Amino acid sequence: EIVLTQSPDTLSLSPGERATLSCRASQSVSNYHLAWYQQKPGQAPRLLIYGASSRATGIPDRFSGSGSGTDFTLTISRLEPEDFAVYYCQQYGSSPSTFGGGTKVEIK
Amino acid sequence: EVQLVESGGGLVQPGGSLRLSCAASGFTCSDYWMNWVRQAPGKGLEWVANIKQDENGKYYVGSVKGRFTISRDDAKNSLYLQMNSLRVEDTAVYYCARGGPMRSFDYWGQGTVVTVSS
Numbered sequence: 001e002i003v004l005t006q007s008p009d010t011l012s013l014s015p016g017e018r019a020t021l022s023c024r025a026s027q028s029v030s031n032y033h034l035a036w037y038q039q040k041p042g043q044a045p046r047l048l049i050y051g052a053s054s055r056a057t058g059i060p061d062r063f064s065g066s067g068s069g070t071d072f073t074l075t076i077s078r079l080e081p082e083d084f085a086v087y088y089c090q091q092y093g094s095s096p097s098t099f100g101g102g103t104k105v106e107i108k
Numbered sequence: 109e110v111q112l113v114e115s116g117g118g119l120v121q122p123g124g125s126l127r128l129s130c131a132a133s134g135f136t137c138s139d140y141w142m143n144w145v146r147q148a149p150g151k152g153l154e155w156v157a158n159i160k161q162d163e164n165g166k167y168y169v170g171s172v173k174g175r176f177t178i179s180r181d182d183a184k185n186s187l188y189l190q191m192n193s194l195r196v197e198d199t200a201v202y203y204c205a206r207g208g209p210m211r212s213f214d215y216w217g218q219g220t221v222v223t224v225s226s
Contacts, residue, residue, distance in 0.1 A: 035212040044203055044219055050212035088153055092211045096169045097155040
């Protein structure tokens with residue numbers, strides 16, 4: 001099973017700042033099968049990025065994904081008030097699919 | 109518009125059973141991988157099971173193998189999760205999710221709460 005480790009656990013930033021979230025895999029993630037999700041309290045997760053770097057439908061271009069192999073990054077170029085949430089990475093190249101523990105982006 | 113609506117959650121004693129349902133609209137379930145994902149209170153996400161388009165492939169996370177069964181009813185365009193021998197640690201919000209581009213999960217339901225407690 002591939003273990004995904006996200007860092008930091010919490011990121012305290014102000015609106016307008018840049019957020020950089022990390023996701024490290026215990027083994028190489030095949031074929032860039034890495035996704036990022038956003039979850040707000042009481043809501044279901046929302047797909048942001050798939051294939052490590054492709055934005056899902058309707059996702060603003062301030063969200064970008066990069067990386068390959070075992071190291072992946074989600075970048076939010078300028079935080080908007082609605083971006084404060086928990087973010088999860090997920091790999092689905094190997095069974096079982098696994099999620100990282102999440103990074104909470106909170107208002108500083 | 110794609111929609112997924114889960115139902116069937118509730119309070120059950122350890123060792124009991126529940127059957128979760130997920131009604132899909134705006135697309136045909138049998139054209140996609142379909143998944144169940146759970147989230148224990150205050151915790152992260154855990155993939156539970158999925159079913160392939162042709163129903164020949166059904167896969168489970170190790171902790172539920174032999175206890176949970178995923179299935180689909182194409183006539184009702186619905187997904188199910190039969191959960192037997194429930195344990196306290198199965199307590200969670202259960203989401204159904206569609207397998208989207210590169211098998212990411214592109215649409216999610218609002219979730220149904222399962223509480224296993226005596």
